[in-house]
Amino acid sequence: RSLNTSMCTPLTHIQHVLTMPERRPFVRLPTDVYPVNYGLCLKPDLIDFTFEGKLEAVVEVTQATNQIVMNCADIDIITASFVPQGGEEINATGFNYQNEDEKVTLSFPSSLQKGSGSLKIDFVGELNDKMKGFYRSKYTSTTGEIRYAAVTQFEATDARRAFPCWDEPAIKATFDISLIVPKDRVTLSNMNVIDRKPYPEDENLVEVKFATTPIMSTYLVAFVIGEYDFVESQSSDGITVRVYTPVGKAEQGKFALEVATKTLPFYKDYFNVPYPLPKIDLIAIADFAAGAMENWGLVTYRETALLIDPKNSCSSSRQWVALVVGHELAHQWFGNLVTMEWWTHLWLNEGFASWIEYLCVDHCFPEYDIWTQFVSADYTRALELDALDSSHPIEVNVGHPSEVDEIFDAISYSKGASVIRMLHHYTGDEDFRKGMNAYLLKFQHKNASTEDLWDCLEQASGKPIAAVMSSWTKQMGFPIIEVDQEQVSDDRILKISQKKFCASGPHDGEDCPSWMVPISVCTSEDPKCTKLKVLLDRPDTTITLSGVAPDQWVKINPGTVGFYRIQYSSSMLESLLPGVRDLSLQPVDRLGLQNDLFSLSRAGMISTVEVLKLMEAFVNEPNYTVWSDLSCNLGVLSSLLSHTDFHEEIQEFIRDLFTPIGLELGWDCKPGEGHLDALLRGLVLGKLGKAGHKPTLEEARRRFRDHVEGKQNLPADLRSPVYVTVLKHGDSATLETMLKLHKQADMQEEKNRIERVLGAISAPDLIQKVLSFALSEDVRPQDTVSVIGGVAGSSKQGRKAAWKFVRDNWEELYNRYQAGFLISRLIKVKIKSSSRSCVGSFFESHPAPAAERTVQQCCENILLNVAWLKRDADDIQQYLLQRKAPPV
Secondary structure (H helix, E strand, O other): OEOOOOOOOOOOOOOOOOOOOOOOOOOOOOOOEEEEEEEEEEEEEOOOOEEEEEEEEEEEEOOOEEEEEEEOOOEEEEEEEEEEOOOOOEEOOEEEEEHHHOEEEEEEEEEEOOEEEEEEEEEEEEOEOOOOEEEEEEEEOOOOOEEEEEEEEOOOOOHHHOOOEOOOOOOOEEEEEEEEEEOOOEEEEOOOEEEEEEOOOOOOEEEEEEOOOOOEOHHHOOEEEEOOEEEEEEOOOOOEEEEEEOOOOHHHHHHHHHHHHHHHHHHHHHHOOOOOOOEEEEEEEOOOOOOEEOOOOEEEEEHHHOOOOOOOOOHHHHHHHHHHHHHHHHHOOEOOOEEEOOHHHHHHHHHHHHHHHHHHHHHHOHHHOHHHHHHHHHHHHHHHHHOOOOOOOOOOOOOOHHHOHHHOOHHHHHHHHHHHHHHHHHHOHHHHHHHHHHHHHHHOOEEEOHHHHHHHHHHHHOOOHHHHHHHHHOOOOOEEEEEEEEEEOOEEEEEEEEEEOOOOOOOOOOOOOOOOEEEEEEEOOOOOOOOEEEEEOOOEEEEEEEOOOOOOOEEEOOOOOOOOEEEEOHHHHHHHHHHHHOOOOOHHHHHHHHHHHHHHHHOOOOOHHHHHHHHHHHHHOOOHHHHHHHHHHHHHHHHHHOOOOOHHHHHHHHHHHHHHHHHHHOOOOOOOOOHHHHHHHHHHHHHHHHOOOHHHHHHHHHHHHHHHOOOOOOOHHHHHHHHHHHHHOOOHHHHHHHHHHHHHOOOHHHHHHHHHHHHHOOOHHHHHHHHHHHOOOOOOHHHHHHHHHHHHOOOHHHHHHHHHHHHHOHHHHHHHHOOOHHHHHHHHHHHHHOOHHHHHHHHHHOOOHHHHHHHHHHHHHHHHHHHHHHHHHHHHHHHHHHOOOOOO
16 A cells, blocks of 8 residues: 655654553454355445445355354345355354454354355445445546545455455455446456446346456455546556546556556566466546555556646656556565565565665656655655654554554555665665565465565575564664774774664663664765675674775765664764765765754754754755755754744745755756756745745746736646745735635646645634635545645644644544544644643543554654754754854
């Protein structure tokens, strides 16, 4: 599953206001009866939002029993019976629903004997509007009427809302699916259609039958009934690839189609295992909670994660689509062909796909410099969250399925991806691929655990993979590596030690955890080439680099691959700073150095002023991702200082830092520019505009006027920066115009672009208007969170208003998202504003079980920010004032 998060979301999450709840007792399904094949026929009613279902499952009884326990939620069973092979039908005499546990027990009057048989169940269910299970998705037809599609989202545990089943990832079976649907609708499932015939009882319906699936888990089953157009192609290995789009928008599926047809052969070669189905469909769903879902052979997406309009899509959207397509297609092997044994191993599924999506995009679009972006988008995000006391290990023992949604978080995805990137680097590409191939072949159509992968990689590489990796997956957090150096004739002697890094400062307890840390070192002689690799498997060590002249600098962790922070001695840091100014350090290392120091300042280990001085050294910086990370960190500082009376001074600092690059880039794209130049221009102009840089503001207003009056359309890459700038410094007329643009927008991408920036408006009455708009019919349910988030992220007033709005509308919001991970996102975005006691007491009286950890993280962050401000505010103010003072 891809989470729908944008690249730069400063995670301002903070001490335990809440104690973690007692875990609910949970028992997996009994193993005395298991399915071999599900024969499933469903008949959805797109007017009344209900469906009828018939299940005929071939099952195996492993020991005599007079009951069958299955998963079932929001489904009414009408009749159920069991027919033993060659025997008489036995009708079930009772259905006992355990609603809390989403189970049903079918009781039979006599014992079902060992052997195979057929379980028949007739049932009815509801096409809900909760974006989970078998649900309805609202869209507008080409004639302007409101209609509904019937679609599915089963991961983690919602197949049980569509049909009674053994809804656990390790209970795999084959599926024969038939759907009875209106004859003018497109009808899709995991496999290809093998038969389509009129439905005898109603001439407007047809029965569509799909081929038998491979052996697979229930959470990967999917079906879609709606109105769609498609574009089609064949991959070089003969797989039919289709991208389904809303009617009239087939053009917008071409980019994803191109990515998918390149990606399938790439993965086939990388894993050395063919894609096992005859076709793959990628389809855009109007109402969709996640970013996308990897159902085998029928991958579902949010419209914004799949559709690209050559004229109206910006560069970051193209990149996002490429990454999400790469992520979901990787799951067709890693997750679908070999599946985690239980949700405890979910991280491996998601962490792996979140790493390899970058490998795939780098293959398709080398000009994106995507691995540098990985460091800013995933690696630093994970470090930030994982430094909190309320973080969790990558591998979390999941019992009750209600705990699953909460581990779809930045630790499972981003830290997971980061440690796999570190593992790939440590193992080497060739051995890594060999081990992956052995793993996929050994466990295909079966289930596996994290240890199974380590075993295969260990055999392929001969390295202690399991020992190294368990130190990263089974304990939370990561180390800070402290480095000091000494020159002895031509040798550089490095003293290296590790201890746990905490957001509140280094861990100085007795029982300090330690890691097995792959450490690499480079020097200024060749910053791209690793001079030495060691595995730090103890608290400290000394290493000798021979042939390093006294004037050369030494850098730990070149490529910023190891998952740790570094604290250099002051002399080592001094010697690295010229490498930032003259760009001899690689972009990813310039980024990593700045990010580490920013994080150390937040933890109180160095002064924030030191970081501001370093930031000024980036004035010649050409790299988009380095600027993007600087921009995120300055955003965090700006938000922190909005509670002081020198907020304007930090805005001035931002204007000074970004003006030279802004002037150099200008507003219009130049010949020979590429993807990264477009991203950089948007970032810089948006930053200058928000910080109130007058020439940028005036030009943004002029271009906005021309855009609205239809004189000159804004290029897609300039829309976000222009919109945010005019809104930040705008009035009610500006807001009205933006809302009008939102209404007119035909593309979901443009609607989302506007929704994300509306919160930049400053006047309190207009902020209220934006918040009310968030819950209106004009905003799709999954996008409400972005609108409220935009308000919370833009100003101190916005944060207060958003928090009050969430409290006042909690019931509606909670019912809308229930236990889904959108509720965690909502909480994350909102709590930045408030005091810890106010957050704590609110959630004590309004529990949100699926988001408990998020609440703790947010409260912990509030505390950290208070401490940071108290510690450094005066020094920051002094520095900002004296840098503008005329020299005496």
